[in-house]
Structures are given as C-alpha cells and as structure tokens.
Amino acid sequence: MEKLRIMEMIDKPSLGGGQTALLLLAVNLDRSRFEVVIASGSDGPLAEEARQKGITYIPVSLGKRLSLRPAREMAGVLRENKIDILHTHGGIAGLHGRSAARHAGTPAVVHTLHGIHYLHYRNPFLRRLYVLLERRYSRSTDRLILVCQSDLRQARRHRLAPEEKMTVVLNGTDFRQELGADDIARKRSDLGWPPGQPVVGTVARLHRQKGVSNLLRAAPQILKAFPEARIAVVGDGPQGDNLRSEAQRLGLEGRFLFLGERKDAASVMALLDVFVLPSLWEGLPFVLVEAAALGKPIVATA
The missing domain is CATH 3.40.50.2000 (Glycogen Phosphorylase B;)
Structure with missing residues (x-):
C-alpha cells in the first residue's frame, strides 16, 4: 500500500513547545504507513533536529503578515510534494498553510492550536480579527486539535469551529533523565x-x-x-x-x-x-x- 505523505508545518524554525510537539509526532508516526516532511522557515534549530532524526525538511517562506503571496508559494510546494495531509501548527502557518491547501486541493487538513494566544492580545481589534479568521479557516479544516480541556472550552465559547471538528490531544513526552x-x-x-x-x-x-x-x-x-x-x-x-x-x-x-x-x-x-x-x-x-x-x-x- 502506498504511504500517505504528511507535511507538518509550523511558523518558526526555533525549538519551542510547538516545535517539540511537531518533532515528537513526526518521529513517532508509523513509518510503514506514513512519509513525513517538516516545513518551516529558513534553516534553524528545527531543521537541524529534523535532519538528525532522518526527516526531510523543506524551507518555506511564511512571512509575518496576512498576504496572498506565501499561500500561493506554499500551494506549489504542497502540489510538488504530493501531500495527502497537511498538519499546521501556529497562527501564521495555520492561516497560510490552510489557504494553500485549499488552492492545492490537499485532501485532508489538520490544525493544532498550541494555546489560543490571540485571545490574550492587548489589541481588541486583533483579538476579534483572529477569532473571525479561525472561524473562516475552520470551514476547510478537517480537524482542529486543542492541547488541553481549558482551550477546548475557550474554543467552544468563541465558536472557533464546529463541535464535531474539535478534539483534545494532550502533550506527551519521551523525556528521560539521563543525569546520574x-x-x-x-x-x-x-x-x-x-x-x-x-x-x-x-x-x-x-x-x-x-x-x-x-x-x-x-x-x-x-x-x-x-x-x-x-x-x-x-x-x-x-x-x-x-x-x-x-x-x-x-x-x-x-x-x-x-x-x-x-x-x-x-x-x-x-x-x-x-x-x-x-x-x-x-x-x-x-x-x-x-x-x-x-x-x-x-x-x-x-
């Protein structure tokens, strides 16, 4: 059976909590069923970690603002790499990636909110804007993942996505103390x-x-x-x-x-x-x- 190709996409190529979750997922997915690639900004600590773990890393231009150009470029990347499932992490990747998936005809789209950070923006206009954008992009999202029950409650309160699309997947770790x-x-x-x-x-x-x-x-x-x-x-x-x-x-x-x-x-x-x-x-x-x-x-x- 042909393997499903999954792209894990995140805003920044640094090594924070979201990147840790992405790497754990990419490393532990069943390699006999899935072929995983990681996409983020130009080379950084995430790229180095991915390559050390034998995972293909694709630099993409995500930008910092809402614009059409990154989405158009990423649509080409999705088509070129024949991606079956796009899994986005973070606000900018979630917006540009999901828009690109719609234009590229990517069969399945998953988005993970590693905390709903925009609900805590000081600017009320930006808070409202990102809520409306999430509602809009949830229409083309097959599954919206929250990392804890409190985030699920907030997502329900702000009606970020239909109930049947939302699920909670708690963060885990393979962390082991190596120091005696x-x-x-x-x-x-x-x-x-x-x-x-x-x-x-x-x-x-x-x-x-x-x-x-x-x-x-x-x-x-x-x-x-x-x-x-x-x-x-x-x-x-x-x-x-x-x-x-x-x-x-x-x-x-x-x-x-x-x-x-x-x-x-x-x-x-x-x-x-x-x-x-x-x-x-x-x-x-x-x-x-x-x-x-x-x-x-x-x-x-x-």
Missing part, C-alpha cells in the same frame, strides 16, 4: 551552585506571556525567606534586557541568574529543586510535562 547523581553534582559545580544550595528556576522564553517578570518581583520575598537560595532562568526573548535591568535595580545580581538559551536546558532543569512557571496563559506547556517526568516540585499558575 555524580553528573548532577558536576553540572551544579560548573554553574557555580555549591552542594546543598537550593535553586528555584524556570525554562521559558522571555516574553510577556511567560510571566517571568512576576517571578522577578517575587524574588526579594523568596530570597528574604531563603537567603542561601538562587533563582535561575533558562531562556531569552524580547523582555530579556528589561528583566536583566530590573534584576540589577532590585540588587539581585548573582542571586537571580539569567542563563540564556541553552541546548542543555533539560539537563539544567534536572538540577533544580523547585520548578516554577508563572505564565499569564498557556495551553499545555511541555516544560511542565518534563518537570513532572523529572519528579520536580512544581509551582505554576492556572
């Missing part, structure tokens, strides 16, 4: 964390959504109660400079630690005594699943 006790001790030493020093931390993009500013504002109280503790943040993003300046203003240098983006973020998570995720909104973040898999105490916003 000696490795953990050595890695803590490399980071300058002495044995027995409690470390609270998070792994997050430094973006308003992740609420790291709230953790920073709470830091003086935490460190007053536990003077020997340290607070570590793995990640970077648009709020990075402001957060570092605020930490300096609060006199937290050397105690509130910005570790930047790290390829070994999962290993650093294994070193933490408490994992914190103070997000303003989320779907089902992978870092929480990974922290739970490590057996870490978790403090998270609901």
Whole structure:
C-alpha cells in the first residue's frame, strides 16, 4: 500500500513547545504507513533536529503578515510534494498553510492550536480579527486539535469551529533523565551552585506571556525567606534586557541568574529543586510535562 505523505508545518524554525510537539509526532508516526516532511522557515534549530532524526525538511517562506503571496508559494510546494495531509501548527502557518491547501486541493487538513494566544492580545481589534479568521479557516479544516480541556472550552465559547471538528490531544513526552547523581553534582559545580544550595528556576522564553517578570518581583520575598537560595532562568526573548535591568535595580545580581538559551536546558532543569512557571496563559506547556517526568516540585499558575 502506498504511504500517505504528511507535511507538518509550523511558523518558526526555533525549538519551542510547538516545535517539540511537531518533532515528537513526526518521529513517532508509523513509518510503514506514513512519509513525513517538516516545513518551516529558513534553516534553524528545527531543521537541524529534523535532519538528525532522518526527516526531510523543506524551507518555506511564511512571512509575518496576512498576504496572498506565501499561500500561493506554499500551494506549489504542497502540489510538488504530493501531500495527502497537511498538519499546521501556529497562527501564521495555520492561516497560510490552510489557504494553500485549499488552492492545492490537499485532501485532508489538520490544525493544532498550541494555546489560543490571540485571545490574550492587548489589541481588541486583533483579538476579534483572529477569532473571525479561525472561524473562516475552520470551514476547510478537517480537524482542529486543542492541547488541553481549558482551550477546548475557550474554543467552544468563541465558536472557533464546529463541535464535531474539535478534539483534545494532550502533550506527551519521551523525556528521560539521563543525569546520574555524580553528573548532577558536576553540572551544579560548573554553574557555580555549591552542594546543598537550593535553586528555584524556570525554562521559558522571555516574553510577556511567560510571566517571568512576576517571578522577578517575587524574588526579594523568596530570597528574604531563603537567603542561601538562587533563582535561575533558562531562556531569552524580547523582555530579556528589561528583566536583566530590573534584576540589577532590585540588587539581585548573582542571586537571580539569567542563563540564556541553552541546548542543555533539560539537563539544567534536572538540577533544580523547585520548578516554577508563572505564565499569564498557556495551553499545555511541555516544560511542565518534563518537570513532572523529572519528579520536580512544581509551582505554576492556572
């Protein structure tokens, strides 16, 4: 039997939660039944990961704005690669990809919302616009996947798609702790964390959504109660400079630690005594699943 060709398409070629979900899906689909390709922006960490895992990566121009050009170009890519199922992840990929699939005559289209982020935009016009666009594109979507029950409730409230098209698929992980006790001790030493020093931390993009500013504002109280503790943040993003300046203003240098983006973020998570995720909104973040898999105490916003 001829294999079905699936394209997994996502907005950015970085390595965030949506990209992690995409890679897990692409790697674990039955290769005897499906042939999977990944499409996203020009080469980046996602492309490197895909190729290391033996998955074809196709660079596509998604752009940042609503326009017809990316959809026209992607329609050609879908036809050229004889895609049977297009699975889009993220807002821009969801809009351009689904439009392209309609023009290319792609037989089946699936879209995953990794959190309904546009419902939290500060601009009410943009919130309304994206709700209307999702309703419009749901007509040509065979299945709309939400990653948690709360997102399903929001999707129903805003009538994003017909009930029969919506389903919840929870994020999973194949995450395994690979660090033994000696490795953990050595890695803590490399980071300058002495044995027995409690470390609270998070792994997050430094973006308003992740609420790291709230953790920073709470830091003086935490460190007053536990003077020997340290607070570590793995990640970077648009709020990075402001957060570092605020930490300096609060006199937290050397105690509130910005570790930047790290390829070994999962290993650093294994070193933490408490994992914190103070997000303003989320779907089902992978870092929480990974922290739970490590057996870490978790403090998270609901």
